[in-house]
Amino acid sequence: MSVVLLDPRFPAMLPVEAVPLLGADIAYTEEVPVRVRWVIADLGGHTVDEAEVLVTTDLANELVQYRLDHGDTLIKAPSLLVAMEPDREIEAPGAASAPEIPVSGAGYVDGEIVGTDEHTVAVAGLRRTSRTEIPASVMDELEDAVALMTRALRQGEWEQAQTHHSLLAYLREETEELAEVIDAPGDLDEQELCRELSDILLQVLFHAEIANRRGSFDIGHVAGAFVAKMRSRAPYLFEEVERPVSREEQDRLWAEGRAREGKEPYKPSHPAPTAEPDSEPAEPAEPSSPLSTADEVIRTARARGYKDADIPTELRFPMLGLENDAPGDAARRLTKAVGQFRRQLAEDSSAAEQ
Incomplete structure (x- = not known):
């Protein structure tokens, strides 16, 4: 028996591991939104008063606590992992010594259509x-x-x-x-x-x-x-009821939207991004090798007057230490060194302009 705990902030975010359990009889605590029940119904779930699977957004609910106390497995929404497991939280710099800052509000952002200008x-x-x-x-x-x-x-x-x-x-x-x-x-x-x-x-x-x-x-x-x-x-994002959307439908709707905006529709070779640029897709460029990018940044540095002694050794002699590397290590090390030196060039250029 299982309790599926959804995040009250994002109740439609279903845990992946819970999906196989939601195709049979499902019980809910009273606060679970109707639209979430519709989504689960689309997965084959049948609403009953009592079932082996209980869906809730309220961990303090008496029925939830009773079932957990009697051995039910708790399946948590991904967005609750940090809140329920604080050791996974990303710490801000100086968080240990910084004073606690109160924030306004204690619920959700509500409103209604207010018109436009x-x-x-x-x-x-x-x-x-x-x-x-x-x-x-x-x-x-x-x-x-x-x-x-x-x-x-x-x-x-x-x-x-x-x-x-x-x-x-x-x-x-x-x-x-x-x-x-x-x-x-x-x-x-x-x-x-x-x-x-x-x-x-x-x-x-x-x-x-x-x-x-x-x-x-x-x-x-x-x-x-x-x-x-x-x-x-992506008009399906504005529908009343959330539903799974296939790759084919996403591609078709994205192309139709571009056509309505006066752009040529096209069929992407991968899922449409959430915010695709307005420019037409460029021809794919040949990927640059780490050696070619290192050569490019060395030429840039020399053109700006840098002496070879000012250019990192790992860029000028990238083969050093190769015999000790695992496959792929040399390329990754060289790519990292290129990125670091590019940042140095940008910082030096910015300082010279000021």
Whole structure:
């Protein structure tokens, strides 16, 4: 017998290991949303008063506690793992010594359609607020990020001097660093991934605030543009009842959405991304080898006046230590060294410009 505990913030997020159990008789505690029961019904589940599988969002429910006390297996939604297993939480720098900061709100973000304005329609399509499943703590963090970016451009001379074009070098650099973390051998470093994603978010906020300063659009319009695009290209995300969507249907709807937007529909060779760029897909480029990228960055450094003594030895002599490497180690080591030296070149260039 099993208790399936869903996250009250994201009740439609079903644990993968619970899916095989949801095709027979299912019992629910009273607070489980009807739309979640519909999703489970689509998986073959039949609602009954008592069953071997109990679905709930309330761990404190008396029936839930009774069943767990009598040996039921608890299956948790993925989003609850950190909350219920704090040792898995990603620590912020200085978290041990930082004072606890209270946050506003204690529930969910609720609202209703409030209409739109001509500018929003022109930039992003319909802007609206509707009930979401975003916890208030997440909204607090996002509001802090937007407020900090706004203040940075009010106070910082360097920030005020930036343009969309001048920020491109930083965006490319941050994207490369994110790729390095994801491509690194071994287990994914979750905390480092979180930090690198925050650098990407900084770039998005920065560009949006620059546009806001000239009265063009703000971060809300950027989010609205994303929602408008998904409404056109992934309309199943706006249906009343959640349902599984096949790869074929996703590809078809994405192509139809592009056609409505005046773009040529095409059949992608992989699942459509959640926010596909507006540009037409480019021809796939030949992948660069680590040796060719090392050669490229060496040429760039020499063109900028760097002496060979200033260029890392592992770039100029990448074969050193090869006899001690396992398969693939040399390529990974060289790729990492290239990324580090590129960052040094970018930092030196930025310092020279200031």
